[in-house]
Amino acid sequence: MALVAGMRVGSRVLFRPWAWLPGAALGRKESAARGRVGARGFGSQRVLVEPDPAAGIAVMKLKSPPVNSLSLELLTEFVISLEKLENDKTFRGIILTSDCPGVFSAGLDLMEMCGKNPAHYAEYWKAVQELWLRLYLSNLVLIAAINGACPAGGCLISLTCDYRVLADNPKYVIGLNETLLGIVAPFWFKDTLVNTIGHRTSERALQLGILFPPAEALQVGMVDKVVPEDQVQSTALSVMAQWLSIPDHARQLTKNMMRKATADRLVKQRDSDIQNFVGFISRDSIQKSLQVYLGKLRQKKG
């Protein structure tokens, strides 16, 4: 069975995020997802969407306490909310932020990658791929309002956005720290970083697993602006206004021109990327590294 849940319409691949959900009722979910969003707002347990139809934007808040780790459930709800906004012509931009104090997202959920079976790892990785592809190729303007720590998968999500505003707090570090866990950022994580901060800086940042504090993140270009914490949202809104002053068709075609080759690299090898992940994460040595890292996280408290 093909692992990629997508269909081709003309030259465009439409991904159906729920198609990989176990036992998904495709028709009902599809029609619900394609409904208009309107002004009332919508959301799910873990993704809160606050639409402002008059402005053509929505604020999307991740709210999966305590740390917005990217569980299968959060990934699923995230993609469905994105799809709803993408399919509603009212919306031209999304501000992506966190509802969990002090943390934007702790990255991939380590519990999804520990002690599970290969089928689970495959399903999980496919969901991670899906979210990245959706975000990276989104036609909407995406602005990350980073109001907390932003490691690994959290950083990846912010890097898919068109612009990043980071709150000026030394605890709010950002970067791809996978090597510190004894794991390896896949090629498309690396490509996303290289496209943002360049090859040499990425090489150092990735090998050392650097988590940059705000001033350094700004200096290397990991974020575009650092502002006092209480100005993150207002700054994101004014940046959004600037981006929305550009005609959509010209901006979208330009974005696609800049990003398509990177996304296509994954699209062409989704299945083998899943197999690589499953093989890698199933290794005893990797499972042990992750358990040690989780143990350290838990010990930190006590």
Ligand SMILES: CC/C=C\C/C=C\CCCC/C=C/C(=O)SCCNC(=O)CCNC(=O)[C@H](O)C(C)(C)COP(=O)(O)OP(=O)(O)OC[C@H]1O[C@@H](n2cnc3c(N)ncnc32)[C@H](O)[C@@H]1OP(=O)(O)O
């Ligand atoms: C050859 C290669 C081929 C293919 C590639 C193969 C595989 C590898 C690819 C994998 C790519 C991985 C990407 C990732 O994103 S891995 C996740 C990395 N994340 C981190 O390192 C962040 C860890 N967390 C923290 O540093 C802190 O929690 C944080 C975010 C700074 C917040 O700190 P704080 O507010 O003090 O909160 P706590 O640390 O006390 O955490 C509260 C609670 O949450 C648990 N938790 C934290 N992070 C995660 C997580 N990512 N997943 C699951 N659970 C997490 C933490 O343990 C606490 O739990 P408790 O039960 O003790 O309450």
